[in-house]
Amino acid sequence: MDLELKGKLAVITGSSKGIGLGMARAFAREGANVLINARNAPAVEAVSKQIANEFGVLAVPVVADVSTAAGCQSIIDAAARSGGADIFVSNAGTGSNETVAEAPDEKWMDFWTLHVMAAVRLSRGLADQMEAKGGGAMLMNASICAVQPLWYEPIYNTTKAALLMFAKCLSSEMIKRNIHVNTVNPGLIRTPDWENTARELRGDEWEQYLQEVADEHADIKRFGSVEELADFCVFLCSPRASYSVGSTYHVDGGMLKTV
Numbered sequence: 568m569d570l571e572l573k574g575k576l577a578v579i580t581g582s583s584k585g586i587g588l589g590m591a592r593a594f595a596r597e598g599a600n601v602l603i604n605a606r607n608a609p610a611v612e613a614v615s616k617q618i619a620n621e622f623g624v625l626a627v628p629v630v631a632d633v634s635t636a637a638g639c640q641s642i643i644d645a646a647a648r649s650g651g652a653d654i655f656v657s658n659a660g661t662g663s664n665e666t667v668a669e670a671p672d673e674k675w676m677d678f679w680t681l682h683v684m685a686a687v688r689l690s691r692g693l694a695d696q697m698e699a700k701g702g703g704a705m706l707m708n709a710s711i712c713a714v715q716p717l718w719y720e721p722i723y724n725t726t727k728a729a730l731l732m733f734a735k736c737l738s739s740e741m742i743k744r745n746i747h748v749n750t751v752n753p754g755l756i757r758t759p760d761w762e763n764t765a766r767e768l769r770g771d772e773w774e775q776y777l778q779e780v781a782d783e784h785a786d787i788k789r790f791g792s793v794e795e796l797a798d799f800c801v802f803l804c805s806p807r808a809s810y811s812v813g814s815t816y817h818v819d820g821g822m823l824k825t826v
């Protein structure tokens with residue numbers, strides 16, 4: 568299937584590693600140009616060069632913190648200089664660990680700006696570029712925790728649920744401009760971050776730890792790979808998924824326990 572992505576510009580936040588990097592590579596494999604973003608400058612530069620060399624596409628490096636208005640604006644400006652965005656994936660995010668009783672207001676606000684305001688600011692700013700090009704696609708990377716919480720991370724669960732609702736509201740508004748907005752809720756996706764956490768918790772038995780997590784949560788009894796998730800997301804952002812509007816897709820190996 569030709570995903571009709573050649574020459575399009577895909578803006579992916581948090582794309583220096585993990586899921587975002589996997590998505591950037593999957594878009595580039597389809598011939599799309601990509602905007603690579605994260606806060607760590609050497610990683611952003613290295614990933615951009617690697618993708619440009621490997622796939623022969625344009626890879627635009629933007630070092631920016633998406634939890635700030637200025638950081639979002641620098642991404643919007645860089646996309647405009649590169650011909651305008653066709654696709655936007657709001658991916659940058661991170662887990663939390665706290666109780667409601669002990670977490671201070673500042674922590675709530677930090678996660679709100681990272682998980683919600685980044686998506687608000689970037690979708691608002693990139694929509695004009697997409698409309699000028701005839702339309703586009705936006706994908707919010709929330710989490711299964713937006714609908715099925717893990718109890719050690721109430722701030723993560725709550726802000727990801729807010730992102731999901733934001734995407735639904737945004738989709739009704741944006742489809743009038745031929746911009747398709749959807750959400751993906753991944754389950755357990757094996758990233759270097761998960762592997763590092765496992766090593767910290769269990770040392771040499773880290774792989775066993777990951778297996779125990781998968782056994783407990785996912786019917787399929789394994790983590791998903793970054794590639795398994797990225798391929799799904801790239802299809803969802805392509806013109807081949809053009810009747811998907813305002814939907815939420817779980818890619819979770821059977822982790823969701825409701826219909």
Ligand SMILES: NC(=O)c1ccc[n+]([C@@H]2O[C@H](COP(=O)([O-])OP(=O)(O)OC[C@H]3O[C@@H](n4cnc5c(N)ncnc54)[C@H](OP(=O)(O)O)[C@@H]3O)[C@@H](O)[C@H]2O)c1
Nearest residue numbers: 581583584585586605606607632633658659660710753756
């Ligand atoms: N892995 C999973 O099992 C899983 C499951 C469900 C949902 N998710 C969601 O998927 C997304 C990606 O997760 P991941 O596991 O791939 O995480 P990861 O491996 O930790 O990668 C996160 C990426 O985001 C960047 N980033 C973090 N904060 C940023 C900020 N303020 N501004 C710009 N970039 C920022 C990081 O680079 P810098 O630190 O250099 O900025 C990195 O490139 C997150 O939203 C996460 O909630 C993950």
